Every structure is written in C-alpha cells, then in structure tokens.
Amino acid sequence: MSLQPIRSPRELGPIDYYTSGHRTCAGCGPAIGYRLATKAAGPKTVLLGPTGCMYVANGHQFLTSPYAVPWFHTQLGGGGAAGIGTAAAFRALISKGKRRREEVNVLVYGGDGGFADIGYAGLSMAMSYDYQRLLYILYDNESYANTGIQASSTTPWGATTTFTPAGRVKRIGNERMKKNVALTIAAHPGVRYVATSSLYPPLDLANKVRKALNSGGPAFIQVLTPCPKGWFFDPKYTVTLSRLAVETGAWALWEYEEGVFKLTYKPTRRRPLGDYMRMQGRFTHLSDEDIERLDRMAEEQWKLWLEADERRRLILPWAPPPTPL
C-alpha cells in the first residue's frame, strides 16, 4: 500500500511512534524530526538507530522506550549496513515463503557523524542496492552533539565547536566547509529519491518521507535539525531557526526524483544570512565582515540552486572556501 501525501498535519493521525520516554534536550530538533518522520512512515516500520544523540538521549536510566515500533541499535558506522541487512532479511524471508507477504518500511535515523563521516561508505554501499521501502534519514545537527559538540564534516564554516574552538590564533573556529551529503548521494546511479528537509515548512519532512518510502528504491533525506545545545540558542527557537535556515538560503530544500531536480521551497526574496547566524551563539565570534562575505557566498550559491530548479537538473553549487581575514 502506498503512503498518501498529506495537506494538513491532522492527516497524520493522533498516533505517535516516537513518543514519550526519552530524555532529549528541551527544543531538540532531531527529536522533532524523529516524531514527524515516524508518524509519516506509520506502524509497519522497523527503526534502526546508529549511535549518536538519537541513540544515547533516547535511552533512559529507567529502561523506558520512546519507540512504539520495532527498534534496534546499530554501531555509529553501521547505519548503511544495518538498513541493508534488515531489508535483505525481509526480502529473503518473504520470497522464500518464511514470512507473510507484506511491505515493511526500514527507516535508519542517523546523525551527521554516522552518515557524513564514519558510516559514509556504508551509506554509499546501501544506495547502490535496489531494496524498496528503505529510507536513510540524516538528522543534521551539524556536530557530534551527544559527545559535547565536536565538529563533523557537516559543521558549517565559522562555527565554534569543542574540536574547533575559536581562539586568539585560530579566530574562525571550524575552517572546513559544510559537506552536502545529499548531493553526493544524488550522484549514485539509479537512485530514485534524494531530498533535503528541515523542520519548516511543517509538512515538508512528512511528505518527503512518504515519497521516499514509495519511491521503489533506497532513498535518502538530509534533514537540518537545529540543536539548542550545540548551536547555542534559546530552545524555543528550534523551528524558527529551521525557518530562517531555509529563508536565508543557508539550507536549500530540494528533492531529486528519478533524475529530476526541484527546489521545494523558494522564498520570494532570500533573507540576509545574518538573520540566521546572529541568532546562534556558535557564530558570535565572527565579524560583520565575515558574515557579509558568507552572505555573498550564499547569494552566489542560491543563484545556482535557482538555475538548477529552472533546468530541472542537478548543478553542483560550488563556492570557493572563504579565506579567514
């Protein structure tokens, strides 16, 4: 049975499959994403959790579980393989008559450490197979937040983290540019569905999860999920920051469906990047000039995204690394 697109949050129904019983931070973006993604996937789903915030913070001293569907841990670098092993087991058991015929969703919910760094090869391996209803969601909070905010390869340029602290000599903090994992996944031949998402607009993630599961092959969604602990902002602004990320062009929302590219959110006028960055403590050490330069970069990249959208073809939005002053 294919999952239908929704036009109102009410269509997702009252039941949660990621519910109480965890101990994530107030305003945790990845937890909101988990709740929306699992609601969209529904009860016939197996969840797999690579190590990360959504493993450790979802465990609880008192052994309560937030999962109302089957869930199993996988190692930090094991997300890709865990999804393939689970999907292969269902296919083998069903085709050999050892289990009743029925579609089961396999959803691997891993962080940027798990999918952009240590488990990147495994994710790539998984995307080269043809298992259906197998979805990898990268909840991107732009750091190893669970271990105390260390930089990952999706941490943006200029963010201060415990491994890349801004200091008197190293003024910028993180000097690597954010890896766009979704673009690299789109480069896998035959891949049916790749998307980026965030917690805003409200229906974006749920609908992309459903499209991904219906796509007929393994699918990937990179979801920008603001992290109050690692980005240093008031927990009440998690969704506001998601909105600002997409409205400033810091995070472009798009989908790539069977070779056709489309921006799924186009602000009428791109807001200045400073609106997004100045709300976060991790960028406070940057000068107005730095932010100005980053804004010009975002403008150049945004033109490329719009061009890609117009042509319905993927263009790799390249930008030179900003040189620190």
Place this chain on the structure above:
Amino acid sequence: MSAAAAKPVQRLAPKTRIWTGTRAIAEAVKIADVDVIAAYPIRPYTGVMNELARMISEGEFSAEIIVADSEHSQFEIAKHASAVGARAFVGSSGVGLLYAAEAITVTALAQLPVVALAGCRALDDPGNFGMEWNDTLVFRDFGWLVSWARDAQEALDMTLVAYRVSEDRRVLLPHFVAVDGATITHIASPVAPPDERIDGFLPPYKPPYPLDPDYGPVTKAQHIAPSLIGTEQRKVVDVSAKRSREVIEEAWRDFGRRTERSYPPFVEATYMDDAELAIVTMGAYTKDAVYVAGKLRGRGERVGVVRLRYWRPYPARELRELLEDVRGIAVLDFSYSFGSPDSGGAFYNELRAALYEASIRPLILDFLFAGGREPNVTHFEKAVEVTRRAVERGRPERLVYWPTLRGEDI
C-alpha cells in the same frame, strides 16, 4: 510380514566429493538454507563467498547475497538480518576480522546467532598469506562460540552444527567456524556431504523477539544506565556461553546418528590411554602431530595427541581429565601474545590457565609457530624430544621455543 516390508532397504554409501574447505563449507550453508549472506573479499576465506555467489547465481539455492563495502558492514548486515529472523552467514580472515571487530563484538553481546567462517591468516604488517591463529583468538572474550576444524569434512559438519547450537534458545550466541588458512581453505580432500537424513537436524530459526512489526514493538540494545542492568546483561551472556556445552554435546550426538560420522564433542584424543607425553594443538596440523606420535610409538615412546575442537566454550574439564596423568605437554601453537606471561602464545597460556586447577600439573612447553612459515613433522618430532628431555631432567630449560625461527631464539 508383507513382501514390501521384507524387502531389504539398500543404503547407498555416501557419495564422496573432492572439495576444498571453503567449497565444503559453502555446501553446509546451502544445506542450512541460509537467507542472507554478506561478502567482502580477503584471502584465504574468500573462496566460500565465490562458491556461494556461484550457487545462488546458478539457482542451486536462494538467498540474498550482499557485496558489502567493508568487513564492518559485512558483520553489521549479518547481525541485523539475524535480528529480523533470517539465518545469516558471513566470514573473513586476518586483518579483515579486526576491521570488523566492533560489529563482531556487538553481534555476540546482542546475542544474535550469526555463523561466520574464520579463515585464519597472519595479521598485517607486513602483509602475509601465512597462517596464524591470532585473527580469531582475539575474539575469545565476547561470547562468540569458536570451533576449530581439522579438515574440509569437519568444516562442513561444524558449520551445520554451529547453526544448530547458536540458534538454540538456551544459547543464542554467534559462532565462528575457524579453519586454518591454506591447509584447509585451499586444499581439496575427500568430503562426503550429508544425505537426506540431515533434514530436520536444523529446525527453522525463530528468534525470541524478532525485529518485525508482525511481532509487535521491541526495543533492542537501547542505551542503558550501567548501574541498572549492566551486570545482569553480562551475566546472561555468561550463562548462555556456559549452557552451550550441553547443547553442543546434544547436537553432535544427533549429528552422528544422522551421518554415521561420530566426533567427540570437545576434544579429540589419539593414543592418549597410556600417554606420558602429549602434543596439544588445534586444526589441520593435528594430522601431522598424530603421524609423529605414531612414529614415536613405533620406537616405544608413549606419546599421545589431544586436539581441541572448541576454543569457546573452552573444554577445560575434558583437558584436565586427559592431561592430569601425563608428565609433559608439547603445545603446537600458531598464536603469539607479545609480552604475555612467559612470552607464550595465547593458545599456550589459556591451556596453562586451564591446567592450573588440575590435581597434578604437568610440565607444559610452548612451540610457537609465528609469522606463517610452515612447520613440518621434524619440528613436531623435535618438540616432543625437547619436552621428553625436560621431563627427564625434572625442569624445563625454557618454556617457549620458536622452532621455525632462523637465527638465535633469544
């Protein structure tokens, strides 16, 4: 009595094939009707995956075979397939096993009955196709059961028994079938695959809590507070490993009834009834050890051979019973453990630990074949002679010898 009933049933002699060890193990995987296989190449175990891929491609049996991106992924794939309720097969050699170490460890601690072939090979650096046991012995502590075959036939048989033991609800632990690289993986020898009497030896695999929405929600391997159930969870694995002993005995008894090949479950003893000196070892070189013992018996020396068939669970009880009465033991050891007690191999020191509780402790010498250089029967003969002289003198000159070393054994 009816004519039909009186008609004698003719039992055909089992058809013998000439198979390498990896080919023989692939046959066991087929007989076990394994559902998910995860492959990644490294010598010398790779042959089993080549065979399985060919069998599946030719339609000899049906399974999902995944070509993984690394050994870590390989073992994660097998672990997760097993959690759903699929029978899984995997394997590796040498540094490949160590690359997968994290996934291998959690497979046991999450109690998933995956069966893996370990084709033993020397570890890097430098790269070396020679045979050492360290790649497998390092996994001694986590709950994996480890059996050690002496030839291709036993490797096939052990693979089937491994699934039966691992999937038993009293055990639920993964299982390495270890074979010596080259001498078993690559050497073809006569193998008799089991006939139809093997049907029913392996009941369908049913995990107690499958990761399948049909069985309701289950949260498995959640992060825990150490003070709450950490200790009890480890005790569960400990008890499973202990209980595996009775399950292994049962399985080999049943296997013997169905194949007319009977094996002692844990330890194979040759010429041990009146032995004064014993050679203790595992794997393919046991045949050479038995040849040497036979030759020495021809000269009137009372030498026997003891072969461990299982490294985990460790057959301490059987070894104590067999070795309490001997005066000296020559350990043929293909493992090392630099800086260990008396600089002995891992295999040697484990045996010493087991015999510490023996009522009379024999003298135990380690003959350590490190680095993959092949020993021959003269090395083994010499080992017995050195042990005999040490026994006669009443004390050993030294405890550890490197017989294949060129130059001074410092």
